[in-house]
Amino acid sequence: MKIKNIFSVLLITLLSLGSCADFLDRDPDKILSDDQVFSDAVMIKSVLANFYGRITWGQHIDDSYSYTILDEAMKTDGGPDTRQVFEDNRWRVYDYTLLRNLNQFLVGVRATTVLDSKTQKELEGEARFIRAWLYFNMVRGMGGMPIVGDEVFDYVPGMDITALQYPRSTEAGLYDYIISECEAIKDYLPVNPSINAARATKWAALMLKARAAIYAGSIANYNNKMPSPIKTDGGEVGIPASMATKYYETALAAAEEVIKSGKYQLQLSKPDDRGRNFYEALSVKENNHEIIWARDYKYPGQTNGFTQANIPASHAEDIDRCYAGPILNLVEDYEYINDRDGEIKTRDASGNYIFYNKPEDAFLNKDPRLWGTVIYPGAIFKGTPVVLQAGQKHFEKGEWKVVTSEPGDKDDNNILITSINGPTTTNNQFVNKSGFFFRKFLDETPSASTRGRRSEMWFPRFRFAEAVMIxxxxxxxxxxxxxxxxxxxMVRSRAGIQELTTITFDDIVRERRVEFAFEDHRYWDLKRWRLADKIWNGIQNDPKAQQYALFPYLINDPGNPNNGKWVFDKIPTHMSPYPRYFQMRNYYNFIDQGWIDNNPKIVKNPYQ
Structure with missing residues (x-):
């Protein structure tokens, strides 16, 4: 058996796959022939592990800046980020090298004699799942792209290369391929959840099938409701409206298969503390019954820097801290338990401040998922409060005056002026400027925020709540x-908020926003629903397109009946001076001219 080129040199495996001891016993760090690789069961699994380490795209917890691009969080490190528009290649995925490697692996694993038939099928299923995931990440960004199936192309100088040039699939055709692959391999894959959800199972394949189908159904539905639907003559972009029902039916069936399997659940291990319950359902690996598939990390060697970069200054264990912070736009989309209006009350109908005894009182009775997602002023992290204080205020000559200081400074009476955490309107490093910190994916483990260790926190790609929401x-x-x-x-009840008696499309949009914040859903959801250009409309001070911060102030005004209380100011953040502007051209990534030069059968996307 000969497989040319790709497995001649094996790099140190990128991923230990979360304590799966039987999956990876040693790292291949020497030159081996292809025959040697596929004659050794451990080496075969090591190659597969390497593939898992090559498929982290979109927003993820080892790229904190990726969270500041949308309407979920903002950069708070240093000076302003002048971003406004979205790049033509934002989160674009085009990796036919990986596709070729996967197809070469499939040739080898199907031919090897060192694996039993069950293991052979499992490894084939995993490789095809990764391939389907790769195609999914391509299609959601660019539309239909060339489908090469199991082909492994070998180029010989002087040969006719036209046989190697495939045209783009239709957008529907690529979604159909992903869906069919997931259906074909689901029974190849293990039925029982994998340790730390690092490896694909039957349920991960069904989740990918459900997600691909709901995306395709949305595009068939909402793209065709636009005044000028986005499409190409060959269908590389755009799905006929007549196909929407079929895709929605497929999505529902696949999601319900996961729901009815009994393998996972909406985790509710702490019903008396719904906020912490939500945090742990996503961020604690032990005895987790919600996460279906995740990008796992394991010390040493495979850790991520999310906690290191974003921990509050008051809780930092190293010099790094406060890189980014959630914004008010997201926070106010979380309802109150018995009031669907999530607006933080800062002023009354006459424009006068509303006074709070403690800063955290402004968030009382909020959807508990807010506590599990965001650290707001006064909230507890690792056993102690996170103090967020922009400054002091006092009433003088008929108006409120503001006093601020360097972070951590106190006045002559030893009363804190501006917290070491911020927020501030300066360009300082290592100080918050939004009024909030992340909690979701922030690791509570000691030393997780140090440069020497970093965090083992995982990043869920599929979880049970998504099956329910699909x-x-x-x-x-x-x-x-x-x-x-x-x-x-079901999702709202687990969260601890009132159940709905009627349902609208806007309810679905909002529920997904608050349930899946920071999980790489928001951008793709607004694109598939064709809402991105409406929400991120580029209009200055628009409440959706502009990023907003919430600044808490202590009233330090002896003799004033509100002395010692707290007020809040809502302000457009100076760190993001421009509103987000999503243009029609951004619904599909541009096709690189170099790809077309190599393959003239690839046509451009709309607006290029």
Whole structure:
């Protein structure tokens, strides 16, 4: 058996796959022939592990800046970020080298004699799952792209290369391929959840099938409701409206198969503390019953810097801290438990300040998922409060005066002026400027924020709540509103907020926003629903497009009846002076001219 080129040199494996001791026993760090690789079961699995380490795209916790691009968080390190528009290649994925490597692996694993048939099928299923995941990341950014199947192309100088040049698939055709691959391999894959969810299982394949189908259904539905649908003559971009129902039905069936399997659940291990319960359902690996597939990290060698970069200054264990922070736009989309209006009350109807005894009182009775997602002023982290204080205020000559200081300074009476955490309107490093910190994916483990160790926190790609929300959305789009209500209320009930009695499309949009914040859903959701250009409209001070901060102030005014209380100012953040502007051209990544030069059969996307 000969597989040319790719496995001649094996690099040190990138991923230990989360304590799967039987998966990876040693790292291949020497030159081996292809025959040697596929004659050794451990080496075969090491190659597969390497593939898992090559598929981290989009927003993820080892790229904190990726969270500041949308309307979830902002950069708070240093001076302003003048970003406004979205790049033509934002989160674009085009990796036919990896596709070729996967196809070479499939040739080898199908031919090897050192694996039993069950293991052979499992490894084939995992490789094809990774390949389907790669195609999914391509299609959601660019639309239809060339589908090469299992082909492994070998170029010989002087040969006719036209046989190697495949045209782009239709957008529908590539989604169909992903869906069919997931269906074909689901029974190859293990049925029982993997340790730390690092490896693909049957349920991960069904989740990818469900997500691909709900994306395709959304595009078929909402793209065709635009005044000028985005499409190409050959269907490389754009899906016929007539296909929407089929995709929604596929999404619903796949999601319900996961839901009814009994393998996962909406984790509720702490019903008396719904905020911490939500945090742990996503961020604690031990005894986790919610995460289906994750990008795992394991010390030593494979750790991420999210906690190191974003921990509050008051809790930092090294010099790094406060790189980015959630914004008010996101925080106010979390409802109150018995009030769907999530606006933080800062002033009354007459424009006068609303006074709070403690800063955290402004967030009382908020959707507990807010506590599990965001550290707001006064909230507890690792056992102690996170003090966020922009300064002091006092009333003088009929108006409120502000006093600020360098972070951590106190006045002559030893009263804190501006917290070491901020927020501030300076360009200083290592100080918050939004009024909030991340909690979701922030690791509470000692030393997790140090440069020497960093964090083992995982990044969930699929979890059970998404299966429930896909079922809710697909049911709604199919006109099954009773079933849609049942599913969306499962998620809301676990969160600890009031159940809905009616359901609208806007309810689905909002529920996904707050449930999946920072999980690489927001950008793709708004694109597939064709809402991105409406929400990120580029209008200065628009409440959706502009990034907003919330600054808490202590009233230090002896003799004033409100002395010692707290007020808040809502302000457009100076760190993001321009509103987000998503243009029609951004619905599909541009096709690189170099790809076209190599393969003239690849056509450009709209607006190029």
């Amino acid at each position: 079922a809710a959305e697909a049911s709604f789009e199919l006109g099954q509103t009773g079933q849609a209500l049942t599913y969306i209320n």
